[in-house]
Amino acid sequence: MSLQIRRVVTGHTADGRAKVEVDEIATNVISNRPGAASCVVWSTKGFPVDNDGFSDPTKTALKTTVDNGTVFRVVQYQPGVSPRNHRTDSIDCAVVMSGSIEMELDDGVTVELKAGDLLVQRGTIHNWVNHGPEVCTIAFVLISAKPVTATDKVLRAIG
Numbered sequence: 001m002s003l004q005i006r007r008v009v010t011g012h013t014a015d016g017r018a019k020v021e022v023d024e025i026a027t028n029v030i031s032n033r034p035g036a037a038s039c040v041v042w043s044t045k046g047f048p049v050d051n052d053g054f055s056d057p058t059k060t061a062l063k064t065t066v067d068n069g070t071v072f073r074v075v076q077y078q079p080g081v082s083p084r085n086h087r088t089d090s091i092d093c094a095v096v097m098s099g100s101i102e103m104e105l106d107d108g109v110t111v112e113l114k115a116g117d118l119l120v121q122r123g124t125i126h127n128w129v130n131h132g133p134e135v136c137t138i139a140f141v142l143i144s145a146k147p148v149t150a151t152d153k154v155l156r157a158i159g
Contacts, residue, residue: 003029003037003076003137011054021054026074028058035081035130038073041139045069064142065090065157071142077101077130085127086159090142092121099136102129123148123155 009022026039043057043066044050065071065088074097085106100114106125113119123145130136148155 003039003074005029005039005041005074007041009042009056011051022056026058033082033084035078036075036084036128038075041072041074043069043071064088065144066142068144070144071140073140073142075128075138075140077128077136077138079130079132079134081128081130083127083129084159085125087123087125087148087155087157088121088142089123089145089147089157091123091145092119093141093143094119094121095139097137097139099130099134100132101136101138102131103127104129125158 003026005026007022007024007026008020011019011021013019026041029037029039031037040058040062043062045066046068049070062071064086067089071090077099094113096113096115096117096119098115100112102110102112103119103121104110104127110129128136128138147157
């Protein structure tokens with residue numbers, strides 16, 4: 001699996017002029033399960049985000065989400081990717097960049113998404129299933145959120 005993501009990150013000079021801080025092919029590609037590879041493009045802690053200074057947050061290990069923060073991640077799913085039913089304590093905005101994939105919910109409902117489709121995932125248990133013949137690449141921005149509650153029960157992150 002060869003996930004190659006060019007990331008460009010801007011910042012400021014000491015006198016406040018714009019500059020490019022990073023322009024590279026991401027080197028932090030990982031695989032936590034067979035058939036999936038991902039890299040974190042950027043992450044933040046706290047709201048509002050602090051754009052002062054420069055420290056590359058991708059140089060440290062991250063969980064799926066950041067408490068009171070954001071994660072910008074790109075994931076590549078091979079056909080037949082191993083399942084991972086999970087829920088995050090975040091609102092996840094996704095853009096399917098290439099290929100197609102099925103989002104499978106815990107009630108058995110599936111939705112096919114293809115290149116150019118957008119998804120907002122709001123704390124539901126879901127899985128990504130690639131039955132197609134080609135790799136699917138999705139860009140995600142995960143924004144920290146309160147856990148979902150239903151019938152006075154807190155539905156915490158799992159998986």
